[in-house]
């Protein structure tokens with residue numbers, strides 16, 4: 001058990017399980033895109049740890065770029081997506097692999113994906129380490145999912161609670 005500010009969290013997905021899934025997803029992405037020099041598009045801040053591992057599981061030429069959006073306050077989505085770094089023109093005509101740490105309500109991707117398509121990429125593959133199917137409020141296609149989880153707040157491996165916990169090696173779930 002760990003404590004971050006006022007909340008307690010318990011061990012949920014260990015590092016070995018994360019590494020195993022990254023290996024599997026990396027293999028799938030390599031099979032599909034290894035001759036396409038894809039551009040990995042990471043959603044900061046949460047996805048930076050997963051992004052660092054997934055690009056090294058990809059066996060082929062690739063490039064990276066990032067955007068930064070946020071909408072959470074504590075454990076809740078505000079429903080308002082704030083842009084800090086938007087998507088640039090580098091993805092035009094390219095195979096884009098969009099990397100998310102988590103798809104929860106789906107609000108972030110619901111608002112962000114149209115901005116990606118507006119740049120006219122060749123194709124977009126959405127990869128998320130975690131997906132909460134029962135929390136989704138939009139119809140979002142996630143092509144590669146690390147783990148489907150129930151609707152519980154999680155931290156670690158890039159995911160935060162009030163900015164803290166991103167440096168935890170594994171993923172922890174909030175205790176009731």
Ligand SMILES: O=P(O)(O)OC[C@H]1O[C@H](OP(=O)(O)OP(=O)(O)O)[C@H](O)[C@@H]1O
Pocket residue numbers: 043044045046047069070071072077100101102103104105106107108109160
């Ligand atoms: O599907 P949703 O309910 O929109 O939630 C998913 C988004 O929430 C988190 O970002 P957050 O706004 O917390 O910013 P952060 O990545 O900087 O922590 C996470 O990194 C996703 O981008």
Ligand code: HPA
Pocket residue numbers: 072102104152153154155159160161
């Ligand atoms: O469960 C979560 N944990 C951390 N950040 C998040 N952003 C959306 N859902 C979550």
